[in-house]
Amino acid sequence: MSAILRSAISVSVLALFLSLFPGHAQEPHNPAAPIQLHRQNPHYFLFRDRVTVLVGSGEHYGAILNADFDYHRYLSALEATGLNYTRLFPGSYIEVPAKSFGIRRNDLAPEPGRLLAPWARSDAPGYSGGGNKFDLDRWDAAYFKRFHDFLAEAETRGIVVEISLFSSQYGEMQWNVSALNPANNVNLTDPIDWKKLNTLDNGNLLARQERYARKIVREANSFSNVIFEIDNEPWSDRPALTDVVNPYLFPPGRDQFPNSIDLPDELTMAWQERVVQWITTEESSLPNRHLIAQNYCNFRLPVRRLLPSVSVVNFHYAYPEAVSLNYGLRKALSYDETGFLGRDDASYLRQSWNFLLSGGSEFNNLDYSFTVGHEDGTDSEPNGPGGGSPALRRQLRVLLEFLQSLPLLDLSPDWHTVKYARCLSASSFISHGCVRHLSRWPRTGRTALGFAARFVHLRLARCPLRRQGCRRRLPSCGWPENPPLARFS
Secondary structure (H helix, E strand, C coil): CHHHHHHHHCCCCCEEEECCCCCCCCCCCCCCCCCEECCCCCCCEEECCEEECEEEEECCCCCCCECCCCHHHHHHHHHHCCCCEEEECCCCCCCCCCCHHHCCCCCCCCCCCCECCCEEEEEEECCCCCCEEEEEEEECHHHHHHHHHHHHHHHHCCCEEEEEEEECCCCHHHHCCCCCCHHHECCCCCCCCHHHCCCCCCCCHHHHHHHHHHHHHHHHCCCCCEEEEEEECCCCCCEEEEEECCCCCCCCHHHCCCCEEEEECHHHHHHHHHHHHHHHHHHCCCCCCCEEEEEEEECCCCCCCCCCCCCEEEEECCCCHHHHCCHHHCCEEEEEEECCCCCCHHHHHHHHHHHHCCCCCEEEEECCCCECCECCCCCCCCCCCCCCCHHHHHHHHHHHHHHHCCCHHHEEECCCCEEEECCECCCCEEEECCEEEECECCCCCCECCCEEEEEEECCCCEEEEEEEEECCECCCCCCCCCCCEEEEC
């Protein structure tokens, strides 16, 4: 997968154009309102009376369900590095310690007997993950105390939490430790093919899923920092091949992951639409309405089937084209997961700048330096397919603070002015990298002459030099290993 994902950064230009339109009136002040899309520019969020983007580099989604994970230290570490986003799996899906996806120390894979689930344990031994089986008719009070406390502390720290209600199972191994598997509960749930779990053809499990989803939605309703995701990577269990990244590969590899771009099949889409109904009808009688996110595909595709009530479109391992192909939707476009490009921080830093300076709304990295015992994000030993470090989080803070310094409501992508760039650009432009060639200004027809460039070194987070440019060619910015950000005036 590494080679394919690295090709995502080889775009010719990624720039944002600051529109010449005048500023707009401020939104009404309501700090208690849940995060929402900004009405004046719905590619960005309104949170705590401020327009914002979301940037995260967080643990592997098991902060609540793993009883050994100290989420207080984790949230403190996120706040200390200025990041404002994390994802959370509430318990419908877990993984197997030291086995799932090659992750050695996996927050989403509690050690035997250490899983906290929304359902209470029964008196019957025999759960395959250690301890007693689950009773799906009863909720676990200790779990929901932890759930509320996590959301409250994240809210206090200004961190938005995406709650992924469901997930694909990816294989028999994960299904074997699911509380919904009939072997792991005392409620006689139907024995089904795990590939049918997230479809309407899943027997009596559908009613169990509805009860669980409504419970999670209800318990999270009072929090302003919550987004609900319907299903994590819904195409994985029942993929419908839609496109490929590299069409020149030979079959069968051309049509298989990681070269395939898959969508969920019709059975999965119908089930996802039902989940949206559960969320919206449950919240219809509650005080707050929260954003709903649809995880659309890996890499890039034009969105052709957006489910009702969805405001956030999530992509995984995304190319910047995921933004350009879908900007007209006037929805938040999110790079919601990366983390399979090895341990080099630079790979994820490039992905974040490329995506967000294409007009994206959100970026999130799987940070494997967060593990049990290292909830402050300091685990530096190899731990699976990705990386993550305090240094990466500091550099992502530079990105977030830079974007927050801009008039985001007036930003929109410009794919015309910069004809060739290794990095980014200009006076009415913001650019990541070393700009080589500018064309005419798109709105005024003026030729770009006489630029002064201020370069921001992304690793040092400062502006150590200024360079003069003339006509349409700009001098090199230096630092080839760590391309800086340039603002032009």
